[in-house]
Amino acid sequence: HSTPGTGMSSSVHGGEGSDVDSDGDEGKVSHTVQPRKFYVHKGHVSHAGPVTCMAWGQGCKTFCTGSTDHTVKVWRTWGTKLVRTFEGHAAPIKCVGWSPNGAMVISGSEDGEFRLWRCKGLHGASQAKLVTSMKMDGPATGVAWCNNSEHAVLSTASGDAPLRLFSNANNWVMPGKPLTPERALDGVSAVSMSKAGTILASASRGVIDLWSTDPWNIMDSLSTGDETVVHISWSSTSVYLAAVTASSKMHVWRREE
Secondary structure (H helix, E strand, C coil): EEEECCEEEEEECCCCCCCCCCCCCCCCCCCCCCCCCCCCCCCCCCCCCCCCEEEECHHHHEEEEEECCCEEEECCCCCCEEEECCCCCCCCCCEEECCCCCEEEEEEEEECCEEEEEEEEEHCCCCCEEEEEEEEECCEEEEEECCCCCEEEEEEECCCCCCCEEEEEHCCCCCCCCCCCCCCCHCCEEEEEECCCEEEEEEEECEEEEECCCEEEEEEEEEECCCCCCEEEEECCEEEEEEEEECCCCCEEECCC
C-alpha cells in the first residue's frame, strides 16, 4: 500500500497472519528465490565474547567486527586472517562503520562512547591510530557514513541530541552538529545511509525520518505503526528501504520516482 506524502509504497511481513512462509518454525522465515551462483567461504572470527556488529571495508577485501569483549577487530575476508585489533572501549561494542574510502573506522559502545580510528597500510587497517573519542548521553546505536567519507552520522538510544553530524570540515571534533528533530528526543534506534549518500534514514518512536544530506533537512517521514525499529537498511540501488521491528515485523518501502 502507499504511504501518503512520502513518495514510497510499503509492505509489511512477519507476525500473526503474515503471508511469509515460516515453514512452521517459530522465528524462522524462509523466502523462495532464484539465487545467483554463490561461492561458500567458511571462516571463524575469534572474540572473547559474542559478536554484536560488523562492517565491510573498501572493496570488501576486509571487514571489521565489534564484540561484547569491548574490542573491534579487522579481518582479511579470504582466509579470515586477523589484521588488526582496536582496543580502548570500556563497554560492549554496539555499532561499527567503515568510511567508503577505507581510511577511517568509527566504533560505538554501550556506554555511549564513539571512537574514530584513522587507518593506513594493508587494506587500510594494518596500522591505525585513535584520532578522537567522546561520550554521548545514551548507548550508541548506529554509524552512517556519507559516500564522500567527509561526514558521518552518529546515533544514540537516548540523550538531548541522539543524532549528530560528525564532519571532517570541523577536523572531526566531537560531539558534532545536532540533527535530531523534537520527536527523537527519546532516542534514535537505527540509521542507514543510501548508497549515493544523498538520503539518511533514522528511526525513532515508530517513525523513520528521511533526510536530505545537501542541505541537511527532513524530506519525508514513514510510519511503522508505533513499532520500535531495531534495524533499517537501504538496498544497493537505494530503491528499497527495509525496517525490522522489535516484534519481528518487517516493513519494506519502495521509492516511487
